Amino acid sequence: MTKSLLLVGVGGQGIILASKILVSGLMKIGYDVKMSEIHGMAQRGGSVTTQIRFGEKVYSPCIVENSADLVIAFEKIEAVRWLDKLKKGGTLLVNDYEIYSLPVLIGKEEYPKGVIEKLKEVVEHCKVFDAFSVAEEVGNVLTQNIVILGALIKALGIDTIDWVEVLKENIPEKLHDINIKALKKGMEL
Amino acid sequence: MKKIMSGNEAIARGAYEAGCTVAAAYPGTPSTEILENVANYKEINSEWSPNEKVALEVGCGAAIGGARTLVAMKHVGLNVAADPFFTIAYEGVNGGLVVISADEPGMHSSQNEQDNRLYAPHAKVCMIEPSDSMECLDYIKESFKISEEFDVPVMFRVTTRICHSKGLVTLSDREEVGVKKYEKNVQKYAMMPAHARARHVVLEENLDRLRAYSNKCSLNRMEMNDTKIGIITSGVSYQHAKEVFGEEASYLKLGLTFPMPDKLIKEFADKVDEIYVIEENEPYIENFVKAMGIKCTGKEVLSVCGELNPHILRKAFKKEDEGAGYDVDVSLPKRPPMLCAGCPHRGIFYAMSKYKDLVVSGDIGCYTLGLIPPLNVTDTVICMGAGFSAAIGLKKAFQMGNVDKKVFGVVGDSTFFHSGITGLIDAVYNKTPITLVILDNSITAMTGHQENPGTGKTLMGEITEVIDIEAVVKACGIKEENVVVVDPYDLEKTREGVEKAYNATEPFVLITKRPCALIKEVRKERAHLNCEVVQEKCKKCRMCLKIGCPAITLKDGDILIDKAMCNGCELCKQVCKFDSIVKVGE
Ligand code: SF4
Ligand code: SF4
Ligand code: SF4
Secondary structure, eight states: OOEEEEEEEETTSOHHHHHHHHHHHHHHHTOEEEEEEOOSGGGTTOEEEEEEEEESSOOOOOOOTTOEEEEEESSHHHHHHTGGGEEEEEEEEEEOOOOOOHHHHTTSSOOOSOHHHHHHHHOSEEEEEOHHHHHHHHTOGGGHHHHHHHHHHHHHTOTTSOHHHHHHHHSOGGGHHHHHHHHHHHHHO | OEEEEEHHHHHHHHHHHTTOOEEEEOOOTTTHHHHHHHTTOTTSEEEEOSSHHHHHHHHHHHHHTTOOEEEEEEHHHHHHTHHHHHHHHHHOOSSOEEEEEEEOTTOSSOSOOOOGGGHHHHHTOEEEOOOSHHHHHHHHHHHHHHHHHHTOOEEEEEEHHHHTEEEEEEOOOOOOOOOOOOOOOHHHHOOOHHHHHHHHHHHHHHHHHHHHHHHHSTTSEEEOSOSSEEEEEETHHHHHHHHHHGGGSEEEEESEEESOOHHHHHHHHHHOSEEEEEOSSSOHHHHHHHHTTOOOBSTTTSOSSSOOOHHHHHHHHHOOOOOOOOOOOOOOOOOOOOOOTTOTHHHHHHHHTTOTTOEEEOOSSGGGGGGSTTTOOOOBOOSTTHHHHHHHHHHHHHHHTTOOOOEEEEEEHHHIIIIIHHHHHHHHHTTOOOEEEEEEOSSBTTTTOBOOTTTSBOTTSOBOOOOOHHHHHHHTTOOGGGEEEEOTTOHHHHHHHHHHHHHOSSOEEEEEEOOOTTSHHHHHHHTTOEEEEOTTTOOOOOGGGGGOOTTEEEETTEEEEOTTTOOOOOHHHHHOTTOOEEEEOO
16 A cells, blocks of 8 residues: 655755655665655745655655645644645644744734644544654754654654664764654654 | 665766766756766766856767766756757767756746657657656666667656656666767768758668667557556656556556657557547647547646646546545635845845836846745846846837836846846947846855856866956946945945946946855854844834845734844844844854
8 A cells, every 4th residue: 555645844844854764764664665845946935845655666756635644744834735635534743833924924914823723623633743842852943853753753653663773874973862862752742 | 776866866876877977057946956966976077057058068069079978957948058959969979968858847946837848859859758766767878878879869858756756766886988989070060051961861860760769669668458548658647647547557658759659659559449648738749649640638638737646637537536625714824935034135125126116127046036025026037047138128118118217137146157148248239228236146046056157166066266247247348337246235335236226327237245145154154143123122113024034023013033044134124213123143
């Protein structure tokens, strides 16, 4: 069975790195993997997504309308933006974190309230966590993406391999310790 | 060894394994990472060219000189390089020449979605299309062999979904092919009319040989399953088709798509009951199949606009719809891209935004974002270099219509070297009284920070001469008194510059000089700098919001500056009339 994961968030949140680490791990488990990302203007604070598909044999790199088994949102309104990709009965993981976009920053549009409650109302399998606080606790807010990665690994039930090893292979050495801490904390969420 | 690689990384690896020795490109999404990765292989001499035409001409020279050569560009880049592209087909190669065209169905970061497959028959070059990372690696190696064996350049056509999708690839060692001997042959390599006439005949013969090969080579293959439906497809569309139809259909999977394998198509058509042609954008394969008198379904049910995906195919061919998914009742604020906090472009656009009657011709780069609120400066964006030349045209039209409107043309430093420079020369030569604004942020920022002739460093990391834009501008004939260089972090000076430019009656150049805020060294240098709002003094006038800096937030009526994002450029401080913003960290 091919599984489809959609990671969504905002440019600068480290989604691409988290996806890269996840993909190298999936490969270690022995899956065929395809990951698709879109670059370009999105890098300037726009919304960013990566799509990961894995299984015995993967053809298309694209996840389409309500076919994602799991959607993980690094920012909460991005969860809403991409919710239509989630399969009925699929799992939604949401980081309870806000990043204001330009129209909100300048007071032209409003950042909606009660997003988490509404998501929980509609999606049966919806898990919410606060990766920012965890990353803060770990000692570096920039590890937020690795905390989220930990949560994702846990949710997928693919914690059978040594993820610390995989992490080390993908991150410069001087950042190993703090990121390993972040990953472990994330897996406990 | 197995590795996970994007299509772009796999292309670079393929070139390395094939013994490629020269590579050139101009960066452009989705092709940029090809040369960035090629540059990691020291066996290949790689360089950023000022534009795609230069890159291809360097490539032609290198191939004629006997080197296996790779040239990469995005789809619109091939328009810039079209001139040498058509003629190199006549000359043929010596060392293999592979030209990558990275197309963008869906236009994730491009100004159009032209289907460059149509270039292949027009320019008469061989075309090869991979469908995933593994094929990117394998087919590049094939491409070099084919190029040399049939004495034709190969256009290697990929799309965003292939360039930026990662998949598993198996690596092999490099094959050292060396550089072939060069022998002078003006009949072949110097295209004056008499030689070109003879070469056209040779080219057609080569294409005939290649057509025969196309019918039997492994790049074009049949996968026979159930024969009720036969699908003819190429590139990533093959993967989508397999996803949707699996073994319910048979496939003719095309990898060498010019010249098209006519006999193979006929053979496949005879084996299946009904034919679907599945391809993105233009009906390139479909038209060929139909011209052969074979019935098929394609663009009757598929749009020529945008990318394909399994969902679209299911709907089009199987009339299946997944139905509605989850839906929540939350109205979402948009999340448009924006200039970074501390971006040097913000100051100049802010100063320009005060002139409401100004007509601004923009260009391709981060500064394209000057067109969105709250800055709202730019009027037009066409292509690389048009920032200046379209400005000239706009001014001509206003002059002819007796409209007194000031026109500014805006390009970046990389764009200036790419093709802005010719517009500058035109403005001087034809005495067009416009202002040319060069936003020099000392990097090619939009595509992810590539070096360019103004940065003092090559792609391979060597230190080199810095081309002095101001000196070039003057050498092109802009008078000394009509050149102003400002630091866009200094709003007062920038305003003065814009005012002078606005009132100029001759071709005028305004250069803003300040490195991009995201350059590693700049980030380090400014890491401890930031601005703060003194809440007691703030009058909540919201002036500072008008500059659209993502570090400034309006929260519950208060103005706050995000310390982590802010780099202390002080633009907001200069805009605040109540001195309620202060700089800290110095
Ligand atoms: S100083 Fe002001 S304008 Fe500059 S980055 Fe900081 S908040 Fe933005
Ligand atoms: S990358 Fe550099 S030039 Fe581009 S928007 Fe950001 S700061 Fe400005
Ligand atoms: S411009 Fe100055 S006074 Fe006005 S809202 Fe901003 S910080 Fe406050």
